[in-house]
Amino acid sequence: MLQRTLSTRRRLGGVVLQIAIVAAIGGLGYGAAYNAGLNLSRAHIASGFGFWNNTAGFDISQTLIAYSASTSSFGRAFWVGLLNTLLVGAVGIVFATILGFVVGIARLSNNWLVARLAGGYVELVRNVPLLLQLLFWYNAVLKSLPLLHGSMALPGGAILNNRGLFLPRPVFAANFSAVVVVLVGGIICAIGLTVWSRWRHQRTGANVHIFWPSLALIVGLPLIAYAAAGFPLHFNVPQMGRFNVSGGLEILPEFVALALALSVYTAAFIAEVVRAGVLAVSHGQTEAAQALGLRSGQTLRLVVLPQAMRVIVPPLTSQYLNLIKNSSLAVVIGYPDLVQVFAGSVLNITGQAVEVIALTMAVYLAISLFTSLTMNLYIRTVAIPER
Amino acid sequence: MSAIGDQAYLRDVAAEKLPAPAERTGVIGWLRENLLSSPTNIVLTLACIVVIAWVVPPLVRFFLVDAVWSGADRDACLASPLQTQPGACWAFMRIWFSYFVYGFYPLAERWRVDVFFVALAFGIVWLAWLSAPRRDLGGLYFFVVLPILSFVLLHGAPLIGLPVVPTSLWGGILVTVVVATIGMVFSLPLGILLALGRNSEMPVTKAAAVGFIEFVRGVPLITVLFMASVMLPLFVPERFAPDKLVRALIGVALFASAYMAEVVRGGLAAVPRGQYEAARVLGLSYWRMMGLVILPQALRVTLPNIVNTFIGLFKDTTLVFVVGIFDFMRTVEAARADPKWTTPNTTVTAYVFAALFYFVCCYGMSRYARSVEARLTRAGRR
Structure with missing residues (x-):
């Protein structure tokens, strides 16, 4: 009761x-x-998305899709900004992952000096705000690069000055597609070879060395095809002019600064994630692998990392998401990302704060939700089955 | 047969202990073990030494040996016959230092900021020192008394003779500290409520909490700040439109509370189920169970994570820069552009100075978090 x-x-x-x-x-x-x-x-101030198809009328310094101030719409500007965000995000993720794994593993090195240097990097980078680092790279490093006349010539024909980084731009002739077809074919064959060798290894225990054949398939065949097609690729090397650099592929200093700052910053966090993941694999695994006669590189590659990946991947994904969200700092140095173009220029011109901010947030939210859904699927596949 | 007793195959006296081989102990042993254990290691060590020798001396020369420590304007920091390669321009930082701390806060009223800093430091020490007396009073002081006291001090109260200082004059470290502290003071209680809501069995409460947390964690802080500074004034009647700093504070506090909620939820999950059941059996109501039994344990366990979230919050305060508030970062940016001090080294010096400030604060906090964590691990092992 x-x-x-x-x-x-x-x-x-x-x-x-x-x-x-x-x-x-x-x-x-x-x-x-x-x-x-x-x-x-x-x-x-009007409301609704009526402005979407109106002419934007402002310029954007970096456009991956055709865009012109006089004819393109606000909607087009939105896509330009979104693509720029995704571009800097992708570049940042690649470099941050490479640097993060190197530093994370270096922190666990049994060489005292290497471990200390890696630890110092992590502590230094993690404890200084990203915005400050971004401003440092942009204003203190890239802006103080030599002027046009003192441009630095980098190996491979690239030019670096305070207007940006100019890389040789690849120009593809018509029959380059044949090389791509051969390359894809080579990759498919190499995957087939790997699957076959695994199957054979499981059946008979015999090891087939597939490294060199795979290399021949993926690199050798396309090279032969490339030669056979009459070298259909050449580079448009940037040329120094009197007032400008002509030709080549121009990369904005804003892009370089943002990609650099995001990679360096996120790499420190990824290094911690990697370290925690490797430490989560019990030491017995390393000892067992060494007792079986694996070298330390093999131990890491074949025994420790595959198990550590289970622990690493979920926090690694959230670091990737952080990187994409942090790329919104672009607005501070004027890199035309989604926030700078849409929540900046478009908002100032149309004044429609509610719609613009809501749409900007919705984009980031969609990226986050999509990633976390994918992640949950992944976690379900790699989870160790409970017995 | 009789001689067996005489033949001593077994020693009855232990052999004298020999010291470990010299190459395995002391400095040499340490070097062999940690730096020279294999050819790869030797190569790595040499590479590190080369890198250090290449990087460190120029930095020391630039920031200490060749640095300019005093001077009235940029001439001191420019190359001169006396000093052909001047280093960091610390003189510039010295001249601008009070601006970095107080912004445009009126000179005559700056003692109020100093009192605020002291009161804040007192509160932080009271809360952070785990064996301080009456930490419950410390919590009351930090979360209730201090905010009111700070408002009266910093904003002013004409009734008791403190003239009002509008927030547009606040700046520098003062604003950074205010934003971070307000973010902390509001995000922790809000985060606790959100975490409780997320763990609740009531569908509406749960949905509201989950929706808020996931929404805020899915978007960048900049967009939240934009929302607070552009949209918030639209959502309230025109005459109540809040001050620019208050808008940014609301944005920061809401943003931080979503992250705090997840940290608190982690702490709640670490409290054993038996604690909930025992509290229920004793007849405690939900709020008394949470307040008296569960939360004290959960917050204690998760204190290192709370501090880490606060480090993130402290670094994120730099973003109020974007909505036009003169926090420390913005004052450094502004000072850097002073034409009186334009030298090739001004920018680098300004940024390194700012980095030093943030590094000291954040690194200090993370050391504290680690020491608490070590203490908790020790306590758990007992």
């Missing part, structure tokens, strides 16, 4: 609390919408 009254009272309290929450959220939402309508109409 007492039990029932108590739980009834508790349930009643819960219902009241939930109704109160719904009422509060609803009331806040209604009040916000009401005030927003009032304030917007007073400022003569």
Whole structure:
């Protein structure tokens, strides 16, 4: 009896609390919408996405898809910004992963000096705000590079000065596609070879060395095809002019600074993730592998890392997401990413704060949700089956 | 046969202990073990030494030996016959130092900022020192008394003779510390509520908490700040439109509370189920169970993570820069552009100075978090 009254009272309290929450959220939402309508109409600002197809009228310094200030729409500007965000995110993720794994493993090195240097890097980078690092790379390093006339010539024909990095631009002739076809074919054959050798290894225990044949398939065959097609690739090397650098592939200093800052910063966090992952593999595994006669590189590659990856991948993904979210700092140095183009220029021109900010947030949210869904699928596949 | 007793094959006296071989102990042993254990290691060691020898001396020369420590304007930091290659321009930092600390806070009122710093430091020590007396009072002081006291001190109260200083005059480390502290003071209680909501069995409460947490964690802080600074004024009646700094503070506090909620949830998960059941059996209501039994344990376990979240929050305060607030980073940016001090080294000096400030604060906090963690591990082992 007492039990029932108590739980009834508790349930009643819960219902009241939930109704109160719904009422509060609803009331806040209604009040916000009401005030927003009032304030917007007073400022003569339209609402809705009617502006989407209007002509943008502002320039963007880096466009991956065709865009011109006089004819392209705000919607086009949105896509330009989004692609720029994804580009810097992808480049940052690649470099941050490489650097992060190297530093993370170096931190565990049994060489005292190497471990200390890696530890110093992690501590230094993690404890200084990303914004400061970004400004440092942009204003203190890239802006103080030589002017046009003192441009640094890098190996391979690249040019570096305070206007950016100019790389040789690959120019593909028409029959280059044949080389790509051969390359894809080679990769498929190499994968087939790997699958076959695994199957054979499982069946008979015999090891087939597939490294050299695979290399021949992936590198050798395309090279032969490349020669046979008459070397269909050449490079448009940037040339120093009197007032400008002509030709080549221009990479904005903003892009270089942002990619550099994001990679260096995120790499420190990835290094910690990697270190934790490797430490999570029990030491007995290393000892067993060494007892079986594996060299230390093999131990790491064949025994420790595959097990560590289970622990590493989920936090690694959240670091990738952080990197993409942090790329919004682009707005500070003027790299035309989604926030700078859309929540910056488009917002200032149209004044439609609610729509613009909501859409910007929705994009980041979509990226996050998509990634975490993929991650949950991955975790389910690699989870050790409970016995 | 009789001679067996005389033949001593077994020693009855233990052999004298020999010292470990010299090459395995002391400095030499350490070097062999840690730096020269294999050919690869020797190569790595040499490479590291080369890198250090290549990087460190120029840095020391630039920042200490050749640095300019005093001077009235940029001439001191420019190359001169006396000093052909001047290093870091610390003189510039010295001249601008008070701006970095107080921003444009009126000179006559700066003692109020100093008092605020002291009061804050007192509160932090009280809370952070785990064996300090009456830490419950410390919590009350930090989360209730200090915010009110700080508002009265910094903003001013004409009633008691403190003239009002508008927030547009605040700047520098003062604003950085205010943003970080307010973020902390509001995000912890909010985060606890959100975490409890997320663990709740009531569907609406749970959905609201999960929705808020996942939404905020999925978007960059910059967009939250933009929302707070551009959209918030639209959502309230025009005459209540909050001050620029307050808007940024709301954005930071909401953002931090979502991260704090996840940290607290981790702590709640670490409290054994038996604690909940025992509290229920004793007849405690939900709030008393949480307040008296569960939360004290959960927060204690997760204290290192709370500190780590706070480090993140402290670094993130630099982003209020973007919505036009003069925090420390922004004052450094502004000072850097001073034409009176334009030299090739001004920018580098300014950024290294700023980095030093953030590094000292964040590294100190992370050392504290680690020491608490070690203490908790020791306590857990007992």
